[in-house]
Amino acid sequence: MGTGIARVGMLGAGTMGHALALVHALGGLEVRLQDNSPAALARAPLLVDGALDTLLRGGEVTEQQAQAARGRIATTPDLATALQGADLVVEAVVEDKEVKRALFAEIDRLAPEHALVASNTSYLDVFPYAAPRRARTTLVAHWYTPPYLVDLVDLVGSDATDPAAIEALRALYASWGKKPVVLRRFIPGYVANRLQAALSREVNWLLDEGYATPQDIDDAVIHGLALRLPILGHLMKADFTGLEMTRRALANATVVPAPDRTRCETLEKLLEAGRAGVMSGAGFFDYGGRSPDELFRARDERLLSLKRHLRDIGGI
Ligand SMILES: NC(=O)c1ccc[n+]([C@@H]2O[C@H](COP(=O)([O-])OP(=O)(O)OC[C@H]3O[C@@H](n4cnc5c(N)ncnc54)[C@H](O)[C@@H]3O)[C@@H](O)[C@H]2O)c1
Numbered sequence: 300m301g302t303g304i305a306r307v308g309m310l311g312a313g314t315m316g317h318a319l320a321l322v323h324a325l326g327g328l329e330v331r332l333q334d335n336s337p338a339a340l341a342r343a344p345l346l347v348d349g350a351l352d353t354l355l356r357g358g359e360v361t362e363q364q365a366q367a368a369r370g371r372i373a374t375t376p377d378l379a380t381a382l383q384g385a386d387l388v389v390e391a392v393v394e395d396k397e398v399k400r401a402l403f404a405e406i407d408r409l410a411p412e413h414a415l416v417a418s419n420t421s422y423l424d425v426f427p428y429a430a431p432r433r434a435r436t437t438l439v440a441h442w443y444t445p446p447y448l449v450d451l452v453d454l455v456g457s458d459a460t461d462p463a464a465i466e467a468l469r470a471l472y473a474s475w476g477k478k479p480v481v482l483r484r485f486i487p488g489y490v491a492n493r494l495q496a497a498l499s500r501e502v503n504w505l506l507d508e509g510y511a512t513p514q515d516i517d518d519a520v521i522h523g524l525a526l527r528l529p530i531l532g533h534l535m536k537a538d539f540t541g542l543e544m545t546r547r548a549l550a551n552a553t554v555v556p557a558p559d560r561t562r563c564e565t566l567e568k569l570l571e572a573g574r575a576g577v578m579s580g581a582g583f584f585d586y587g588g589r590s591p592d593e594l595f596r597a598r599d600e601r602l603l604s605l606k607r608h609l610r611d612i613g614g615i
Contacts, residue, residue, distance in 0.1 A: 304471055305329060308385035308410065310402065311392035312336075312374065314444060315419055317343035319391055321350055322446050324368040325360065326475040332374045333381035334392075340374050347372060350447055353596060357603035382409040387468075389440070391419040403428035415464050422487040426457035434459035440468055441489055448602050453489040455482040494533075504557035506565040513565075513583040529609050 305328060309320045312334035320332045320343070334340045351365045360368070375381050382388060388410050392398055399420065406416055407430035416433055417440035418425045429437040438456040443449040452472050456465050469479045482489060488496060505511050511519070527536055537545045548554075569575075569582060576582035577594050586594060 303413075304386045304415070304467065306385050306387070307331070308381040308383075308388045308414075309333065310378070310381060310388065310390050310406075311419075312339045312343040313391070313393070315442065315446070316389075316391040317346045318350060318444065318446050319389055319419065319442060320372050321347050321368060322442070322475075322477075323387075323389070324371040325364065325447070326471070328371065328387070330372045331381040331383075331385070332372055333376065333378055334374075335376065337376065340376060343374060344372070349592070350445065350599075353599045353603070354447060357600060358607075359603060378405055379409050382406065382411075382414075385410055385414050388414050388416045389419065390416065390425075394421060394423065396423060399423060399425055400428045403433075404430070407433055415468065417468060421492060424485055424487070426459075426485065435461040436464050438465055438468065439485065440472075443491065445599065448599060448606070450476065450478040451491060452477050452479045453482060453491070454479050455485050455489070457485065500559060501557045503560065503563035503566065507563060517583075529605070530612075530615065535615065 307320075307323045307328045307330045309316055309323065309330050309332045312320070312332050316332065316334065316339075320330045324330050332340070332343055334343070347369065351360070351369060354360045355362065355365050388406055390399065390402060390406070392402055399418070403416075403425065410416065412432075414436065416429065416437045418438075419441055420439060421441065425439070426434070426437060434457065438454060438460050441453040441455075443451055446452075454465050454469055454472075456462070465481060469481055472479045480490065486493070502516055505516060506513065531539060573579060574581040574583075577586065578591050580586055580588065589597075
């Protein structure tokens with residue numbers, strides 16, 4: 300297991316699927332990208348080209364690497380074709396229990412016996428959907444968008460997953476410069492999404508209760524919280540703060556966590572006003588008529604530039 304991974308069946312060609320096809324193709328694997336929506340399948344190569352263009356212009360890949368990666372991705376509407384000869388199946392279809400359950404049954408029917416089956420689910424416990432004979436080779440490999448720029452990938456198996464299956468993917472992704480984090484057992488949201496959920500709960504409450512404006516909040520995040528995070532993470536920052544102080548802060552009952560709510564009034568008002576985010580031209584902020592494509596490229600260029608600097612300066 301591991302070194303034998305050459306061919307990938309990538310199921311789902313949406314926001315994550317097309318980008319994961321690119322990640323695996325850049326890693327040198329042959330990818331068959333499948334989706335049951337003809338529109339999604341037609342759009343995927345264009346999105347891959349756009350992402351490759353950003354990586355090329357950012358100096359992350361050479362023209363030759365970009366062309367080779369592009370040549371390794373074939374699209375197909377047919378599940379059997381996508382799974383034929385696959386050493387790795389990446390499941391990146393819509394986050395819907397029934398859709399995933401049905402797809403896992405099809406994977407069991409059509410995928411080679413030896414194939415690793417990796418789900419990109421964000422929150423669902425998909426392990427019960429795997430056929431018993433697939434339990435050893437079924438795991439979660441959860442990426443962040445855009446996965447060709449964000450290196451973190453959460454890896455986790457069930458009790459029945461063969462540790463060698465997890466190690467095979469860990470080693471493969473690490474060899475591509477990715478940052479696999481292996482969790483000891485499944486928990487919805489893994490680490491980063493759970494931390495983000497905790498942050499969102501506070502932010503939504505601060506907005507709804509009128510303590511701060513969206514600009515105030517993002518100023519605090521960008522200029523306070525974020526600057527140290529890429530260098531120190533969270534726990535090393537605690538070491539620099541000093542653990543005595545950290546203990547005092549923990550015991551300080553004046554900071555009561557925001558109540559757990561499933562609705563944010565500020566967000567609801569924005570959506571009612573048609574402000575759905577970058578795709579609709581505005582959200583918490585106005586984007587002065589700039590197109591989503593222009594904004595995505597601007598974001599990606601800055602992310603790339605930041606990654607380069609972080610690589611140069613290294614950790615503490
Ligand atoms: N969007 C993100 O930021 C993000 C990040 C990490 C993980 N995820 C996870 O990745 C998965 C995909 O999310 P997404 O954002 O790419 O969704 P998406 O809606 O953009 O794409 C899902 C695709 O699955 C296709 N699909 C649905 N049923 C199918 C089937 N039976 N066979 C083949 N294709 C099918 C749809 O046509 C669609 O193109 C989800 O499990 C989600 O939780 C998403």
